[in-house]
Structures are given as structure tokens and as C-alpha cells.
Amino acid sequence: LAARRTWTVSVLAAKLADERRRLDELQAGDLAVKATFELGYGQLERAQARAFRLLGLADGPDISLAAAAAVLDLPVEDTEDLLESLVDTSLLESAAPGRYRFHDLVRLYARACAERDEHPPSERGAALSRLLDFYLATAAGVYAIERPGDRLVDHLEVTKYPGLRFADGPAALDWLYTESSALLACVRQAAGTERLRRAVDLLWAARDLAESGANSRQYETTAVAMREATQAVGDTRAEGRARIALTGFLLVSGRIQQASEEARLAMERATAAADPTAASWAAQDCGLIALHQHRYSDGKVFFDQAIEGFRAAGNGLCEATALCNLSRAYMGMGNTAKAIEFAQNGLAVHVQVGSTMRLANGHYALGVAYVTAGRHIDALAQFSKALTIFVDHRQRLWAGTTHFRIAETHLTAHRPGPAAQHAEQALALGCIGGDQMRGNVLKLLGHSLSGLGEVDRGQACWREALNLYEANGSPEADAVRALLKPATAA
Incomplete structure (x- = not known):
């Protein structure tokens, strides 16, 4: 900019926005960022240079040692030696033990080197293919551990x-x-x-x-x-x-x-x-x-279809989840007995297949069915089991949703104190369902606080809930407006 007085900052920013030209733009006379990188790259041994080029191809803020080994198709021990040697040359940074990252400009230079020097060129795609395989195979293993069956x-x-x-x-x-x-x-x-x-x-x-x-x-x-x-x-x-x-x-x-x-x-x-x-x-x-x-009959048709498909595939865990969801459809249609029956069936399948995290959904579904039947003690027992599992498996939003259900159960049983405590937990954690569910929690908390005599705080919760409902076009807004309406004198 100092050498080009007619350029504005926005002109330079636009030139630097193109990653393919960024290094070329960062030059003034004999001074060039790329020249510094060229000096370091030229001193690398063959294996180091290959590692530098191929690792630069991967997007992402950093890369783990195991993932880097996949990119390079080398044993982890050999990969670590190469990466640590690149750290010593300042061409790579150690983000944390076992994790590495490039400075953004160094990554661009490494990619340019890969396009220029990597032979055969197909090795660039092969390196990224190995990285994707590594992530997919590992993620599938995590999924299987979390959801046996x-x-x-x-x-x-x-x-x-x-x-x-x-x-x-x-x-x-x-x-x-x-x-x-x-x-x-x-x-x-x-x-x-x-x-x-x-x-x-x-x-x-x-x-x-x-x-x-x-x-x-x-x-x-x-x-x-x-x-x-x-x-x-x-x-x-x-x-x-x-x-x-x-x-x-x-x-x-x-x-x-x-x-x-x-x-x-x-x-x-x-x-x-x-x-x-x-x-x-x-x-x-x-x-x-x-x-x-609220299309409960349609929901039943879809869940029946899902159950049939999962059963044909021998997918016991997904079948159990669909059975629990079918319970909610029966609840909506007013058949509480069937709702409890299918929730119990779903929970039984969860137990049978040995599911871990999804077992919580079985307890949760049965708890919801018990609330509908007025069996509050049984419902709280199921929600407590669900909450423990959700917390253990770091399912923050499901844990928050379960706190909401516990609060709802306490309020139905005329216990506003515990209801308020669990509603506040739900707000802190967040819930499945986004702003609509947050509005539901606030509305419940407003009722709980009003039941405790904290009318002003209850009204504040209802006003916040109303704002969320109105923003989402939710029909719940009318009910909250009625709660906020001043009482008419007799």
C-alpha cells in the first residue's frame, strides 16, 4: 500500500481474497513472503518435503497425528518424527500434543508445492481419500459404540x-x-x-x-x-x-x-x-x-412404515426408537394405554439390543406416556434414568429437554418449587426444538414462579416466551397473551 498510493485498503483486500494469488500479491520489490518459504522448503529432505506438501492439502484448523498418518500413508511413529522435524524448521506449528497446524500462508505455499512437485499428481487426491476413509471408519466406530444394535x-x-x-x-x-x-x-x-x-x-x-x-x-x-x-x-x-x-x-x-x-x-x-x-x-x-x-394419524402411518423397514433390515435399535415415537402418536390420538404399551415395547427392545445412549430415549418416551396417564412418580423415575444416560453421553440438548419434562411433571403434580428448579436447568442447557421449545420452557417457568408467589419474575418469563412465539408464528402466542392480560375488575 505504501508503494501504491492510489490503492485503497479494499482494493488490496480484494486481491488477497483469491487464495491462489495471495502469496504472489504479498510482494513489494525484492521483498516477498513466498521467498522466505522457498528457502525453508528447499532445505527439506525428500520425506519431509512430501509430508509438507500433502499435509497442506487438508482443510481444517489443525490435524491430529493419527489423521496425518493417514494422509501420508505412514506408521504413526514415522509420521510423528517427520512432523516434529517440520516444527523444528518453523514450517509447521504444534497446536497441542499430538496436533499440528499450518499458518494460513504456509498452507497456501504447501498446496502450491503439491500442485507443482507432487508426482504422480493423482497422489494428491489419494492422500485426501485416505484422510476421508480414516474419518469415516473412525466415526462409524464411534457411532457403533454409542448405538449398539x-x-x-x-x-x-x-x-x-x-x-x-x-x-x-x-x-x-x-x-x-x-x-x-x-x-x-x-x-x-x-x-x-x-x-x-x-x-x-x-x-x-x-x-x-x-x-x-x-x-x-x-x-x-x-x-x-x-x-x-x-x-x-x-x-x-x-x-x-x-x-x-x-x-x-x-x-x-x-x-x-x-x-x-x-x-x-x-x-x-x-x-x-x-x-x-x-x-x-x-x-x-x-x-x-x-x-x-399435531397430525398424529399421519405420524402413526410413517412410524409403522419405519418400523417395518428397520425390522426387515434387522436394525433393532432404530426399530426401538420408532416404537417409542409411535407411542407419542397414540398419545396424541388420546389412546394412553396404547401409548404406554408401545413405549414399554420400545424400551424392552432397547434393553434387549444393549443400547447405551438410545436407552435414554426409551426411558424418556415411557416417562412422557406415564405423565399423560397421571402416573407422576413412575414418570419421574423414568426421566431420572434418561437424564443420567444423556449426561453421561454428553447429550446436552436432550438433557435439557429431560429437565423440562421433569419440571412439567412436578408442575402437574402441584410442586412449583422443583418445577422451577428443573425449568431453569433446561434453560441453561438448551433443549431439542430450538426457540419454540425455549418458549415452552419459559412459559412453564412463568407458571412455576407465579405458583411460588414470584409474580413479576413469572410475568417476565411469559413476556420472553411471547416474543419467541411471535417470532416463530407459533399458535402458543395467544395463550401467553392471555396470561399477560390484566385481570378485568368484577
């Missing part, structure tokens, strides 16, 4: 490069949440490549990142990118699965109208592609949407 992992794309194995669930979840940003970046990087189907399946296998509330924004961005990428190439099977991943996120965030359209199209694509696994999941999602829209 769920056969989804048998219907994912086949991988050639192996993943990590974990001794227990906590270690598996540690890996998933630590790798989330790099994993989702790897998925996005596969758009428009032959790796697209595997990338979509990785997104599906990593659905805990959406359902738990962790990395929600990145997950949504990635799911939308995959939906658009599969549409662009006309891959109906992959598109159906990408839409299922996006539907799951939309349901968690409470965006029911958008979820409805995605689920409908997911069902169409799965049917057209003869993908029964995806079709069963789409039917389940369509049923959940019908419940949200």
Missing part, C-alpha cells in the same frame, strides 16, 4: 483405510468432539469429487455433532453444502442421505417447516435410489414432523 454402520460406504479403535464410549466421544471441525472440513472438501458419497455418509455417521448441540452451525453449513453438491452431480442416493442429515439438524433446532420439505425430498430420493436404509430413516423423520404438526 444400530445397523446403519453396515450400510455406509466401504473404506479402504482403517480408522481408530476405542476402549470405551468416553474415549470415542472425546475423539469425535475434538476432531469435529477438521472432520466437517474434510466433508466439505469432498464436494465435487469422487469422494462425495463417502463424505455424505461421514456426515450422517457424525450426527451426534448436531443432536448434542456441539458444532451446530458448522454441521448445518456442511449439510447444506453436501445437499447442493449431490444435486449438482445428480447423485440421487447421496442426495437422499444428505437431506436426512440436514433434516436431523433442522429437527433439533426446531425449524419444522424446513425439516418437513427436506424429509419429503429425502423420502423421494431414497425411494428412487432404492436405498431402504435411507427410506426408513426418512419415514421416521416424517413421523416426527407429523407429531410436531
Whole structure:
């Protein structure tokens, strides 16, 4: 800028926005950023130079040692020696023990070197393919640990490069949440490549990142990118699965109208592609949407369809989940006895297949059915079991939702004190269902506080709930307005 007085900062920013030209732009006379990198790169040994080039290809904020070993197709010990030697040359940074990262400009230079020096050129794609295989194989293993009995992992794309194995669930979840940003970046990087189907399946296998509330924004961005990428190439099977991943996120965030359209199209694509696994999941999602829209008979039809598909595939865990959801459909139709029966059946299947995290959903569903039947003590016992499991498996949003149900049960039983305590926990954690559910929690908390004589605080909760309902166009707004309306003198 000092040498070009007619340039504005915005002109320079526009030039630097193009990553392919950024290093060339960062030059003034004999001074050039690239020249510094060239000096360091030229002094590397052959294996170091290869590692530098190939690691620069991967998107994401950083990379783990195990993932880097996959990129380089080397044993972990040899990979660590190479990466530590690159740290010594200042071409690579040690982000944390076992994790490495490039400075942004160094990464651009490494990619330029890969395009210029990597032979054969196909090795660039092969390196990213190994990285995607590593993430998919490992994420599938995490999914299997968290959901024993769920056969989804048998219907994912086949991988050639192996993943990590974990001794227990906590270690598996540690890996998933630590790798989330790099994993989702790897998925996005596969758009428009032959790796697209595997990338979509990785997104599906990593659905805990959406359902738990962790990395929600990145997950949504990635799911939308995959939906658009599969549409662009006309891959109906992959598109159906990408839409299922996006539907799951939309349901968690409470965006029911958008979820409805995605689920409908997911069902169409799965049917057209003869993908029964995806079709069963789409039917389940369509049923959940019908419940949200109070179309309980339609929900029953969808859940029956999902149960049939999961049963045919021998997927006991997903069948159990669908049975629990069918319980809610019967509840909505006023058949409490059937609601309890199907919730008990679903819970029994969960126990039979040995599910861990999803067992909580069985207890949760049965608790909801017991509340409807007025069996408050039994309901609280089920919710308590569900809450313990959700917390153990880091399902923050489900834990918050369970606190809401506990609060609801206490308030129904005329215990406003415990109701207020659990409602506040639900607000702190967040809930499945986004702003609509937050409005429900605030409305309940308002009733609880009013029952404790804290009328002003209760009114404040109702006003906040009203704002959320009005923003979402929720019919609940009318009921809250009535609560806020001053009493008319007799």
C-alpha cells in the first residue's frame, strides 16, 4: 500500500481474497513472503518435503497425528518424527500434543508445492481419500459404540483405510468432539469429487455433532453444502442421505417447516435410489414432523412404515426408537394405554439390543406416556434414568429437554418449587426444538414462579416466551397473551 498510493485498503483486500494469488500479491520489490518459504522448503529432505506438501492439502484448523498418518500413508511413529522435524524448521506449528497446524500462508505455499512437485499428481487426491476413509471408519466406530444394535454402520460406504479403535464410549466421544471441525472440513472438501458419497455418509455417521448441540452451525453449513453438491452431480442416493442429515439438524433446532420439505425430498430420493436404509430413516423423520404438526394419524402411518423397514433390515435399535415415537402418536390420538404399551415395547427392545445412549430415549418416551396417564412418580423415575444416560453421553440438548419434562411433571403434580428448579436447568442447557421449545420452557417457568408467589419474575418469563412465539408464528402466542392480560375488575 505504501508503494501504491492510489490503492485503497479494499482494493488490496480484494486481491488477497483469491487464495491462489495471495502469496504472489504479498510482494513489494525484492521483498516477498513466498521467498522466505522457498528457502525453508528447499532445505527439506525428500520425506519431509512430501509430508509438507500433502499435509497442506487438508482443510481444517489443525490435524491430529493419527489423521496425518493417514494422509501420508505412514506408521504413526514415522509420521510423528517427520512432523516434529517440520516444527523444528518453523514450517509447521504444534497446536497441542499430538496436533499440528499450518499458518494460513504456509498452507497456501504447501498446496502450491503439491500442485507443482507432487508426482504422480493423482497422489494428491489419494492422500485426501485416505484422510476421508480414516474419518469415516473412525466415526462409524464411534457411532457403533454409542448405538449398539444400530445397523446403519453396515450400510455406509466401504473404506479402504482403517480408522481408530476405542476402549470405551468416553474415549470415542472425546475423539469425535475434538476432531469435529477438521472432520466437517474434510466433508466439505469432498464436494465435487469422487469422494462425495463417502463424505455424505461421514456426515450422517457424525450426527451426534448436531443432536448434542456441539458444532451446530458448522454441521448445518456442511449439510447444506453436501445437499447442493449431490444435486449438482445428480447423485440421487447421496442426495437422499444428505437431506436426512440436514433434516436431523433442522429437527433439533426446531425449524419444522424446513425439516418437513427436506424429509419429503429425502423420502423421494431414497425411494428412487432404492436405498431402504435411507427410506426408513426418512419415514421416521416424517413421523416426527407429523407429531410436531399435531397430525398424529399421519405420524402413526410413517412410524409403522419405519418400523417395518428397520425390522426387515434387522436394525433393532432404530426399530426401538420408532416404537417409542409411535407411542407419542397414540398419545396424541388420546389412546394412553396404547401409548404406554408401545413405549414399554420400545424400551424392552432397547434393553434387549444393549443400547447405551438410545436407552435414554426409551426411558424418556415411557416417562412422557406415564405423565399423560397421571402416573407422576413412575414418570419421574423414568426421566431420572434418561437424564443420567444423556449426561453421561454428553447429550446436552436432550438433557435439557429431560429437565423440562421433569419440571412439567412436578408442575402437574402441584410442586412449583422443583418445577422451577428443573425449568431453569433446561434453560441453561438448551433443549431439542430450538426457540419454540425455549418458549415452552419459559412459559412453564412463568407458571412455576407465579405458583411460588414470584409474580413479576413469572410475568417476565411469559413476556420472553411471547416474543419467541411471535417470532416463530407459533399458535402458543395467544395463550401467553392471555396470561399477560390484566385481570378485568368484577
